[in-house]
Amino acid sequence: MTETKIVANRVLLAAVYLASFMALLDASVVTVALPTVQRDFGGPLANLQWVFDGYTLALATAMLSGGVLGDRFGRRRVFLAGLALFTVASLACALAPGIGWLVAARIVQGAAASVLIPGGLSLLAQAFSEPARRARALGLGAVIGGLAFVAGPLLGGPLTETFGWQSIFLINLPLGAVALVLGVRGITESADPSRPGLDPVGQVLAIAWTGLLVYAVIEAGHAGWSAPRVVGCLAAAAVCLAAFLVAESRGRSPMLPLTFFRDGDFAVVNLASFVLGAASYGGFFLLSLYLQGPRGASATEAGLWFLPLVLATSAMGAVSGRVSRRIGLLAGYPLCAAGLRARSCWTPPPRSRSSRCCSW
Structure with missing residues (x-):
């Protein structure tokens, strides 16, 4: 591999990883800002649920088509268009004058993210033809994405408390601009019109x-x-x-070949991932509201409760590949289930009136 190719691949990696970080960060960063959003806009709990769920609903339902768009119309073109749309939608979220505008902008954000995530994976697979390099690139991307998701509340708390809830969306503007510049410089166009259509x-x-x-x-x-x-x-x-x-x-x-589910391993892994994902994701929403509501915690303190999850994800991300090869892919699911069960039985200690520090 020539030095020019190495540099181009590094720029591509930076663009894809940064875009994926933004897309998955925005899936969870909003959780700690929801009580502040409710104080500003008012309305029932259902409004907050739509701010939270509108993003992931658009992301999940459009993701399977997102990858096909890149194959048909050009991976670079579609990825950069999705990145630009995500950045503009982030600005629309920050400028939202009411809850309806915010929900609509969040849905557009999610639709744009549905292009970024599969599009980024496709770009990495195209750029790294050697299996070992491709595996490392995709594996690191998965670690960064997982870390972004669990770190969302931890980052969102201080941003919301210091600069207001709008800041969790405004932070995407410089990040999106950098990712766009990197993408324009480091991503070459590729497509595969022979792949199945939309x-x-x-x-x-x-x-x-x-x-x-x-x-x-x-x-x-x-x-x-x-x-x-x-x-x-x-x-x-x-x-x-x-x-x-x-x-x-x-x-x-x-878009979803049902024949895949004839494979028992595929069906079991996806079912387990769905159940654990729903439980974990719902926990982000409920725990943040509980901590900032009945427990009286600030946005920063609520975010700090997610620190153990960030640390565990960071530590295990580096060794998960080796561990899974030894004990199997399914071994982690019982551990996740046990952790969720323990969390459901746990009650945070009372918040001290004399201290604004989060008690562990």
């Missing part, structure tokens, strides 16, 4: 059934499960899900 029917149905389901669950919190609009949305979500499964089983280029 699945517009599947994409629309995926957005429909997940959106209806999330809306029903959020509304049930204050309207009750028997409310007509909740029952109606649940029924509509079931119909859209059934249509989605039919479309994916019969389509020429399904």
Whole structure:
């Protein structure tokens, strides 16, 4: 590999890692800012849930199509467009005059992130053809992404308390600008038009059934499960899900090939990841509200409660590959489940009135 190629790959790595860091940081950084957002805009808890869930809903439902866009229309072009859109949407979040604007901007953020994450992985796989180098590049990207997600509340607390909740979005402006400059300089264009095309029917149905389901669950919190609009949305979500499964089983280029789930390991790993991810992600939301509500903690103190998670993720990220080869990929799931169970039984100690320090 020539020196010029090495430098270009390093610039590409920096651009992709920074973009992935931003995308996954914004999935969790907002948690500690939600009580402050509610004080500014008012409204019920459901509003905060949409600020939190709108991002991940758009990210999850559009991610499978995000990678296809790069293959069809150019990985560099789509990645940089997604990065620019994410940065602009971050500014829109910071300038939001009301909760509706903020939720809409968060959804746009999530849609842009759905291009950045798979697009970044595709760029890395394209740039590093040697298996060992590719594995290292992808592995480091996974560690950085995981660290960004768990570090979100830790970083968001001081930013919110010192500069206001808008700062958690404004920080993306310089980061996005740097990533754009690096991407323009270090990413070369590539595409693969021969890959399967887009699945517009599947994409629309995926957005429909997940959106209806999330809306029903959020509304049930204050309207009750028997409310007509909740029952109606649940029924509509079931119909859209059934249509989605039919479309994916019969389509020429399904966004989610159902044949993958015939592999037992694939099905088990994804089911376990879904359950543990839902429990962990929900814990970010609830724990932050609990600490800053009944416990009376500040945003910074609430963020500090996530420090052990950051430290554990940092420590294990460096050795996870070697450990998984020895004990298997599934061995970590019982440990995660045990940790979640312990957290569900744990009550934070009372906050001292004479000290603003977070008590461990």
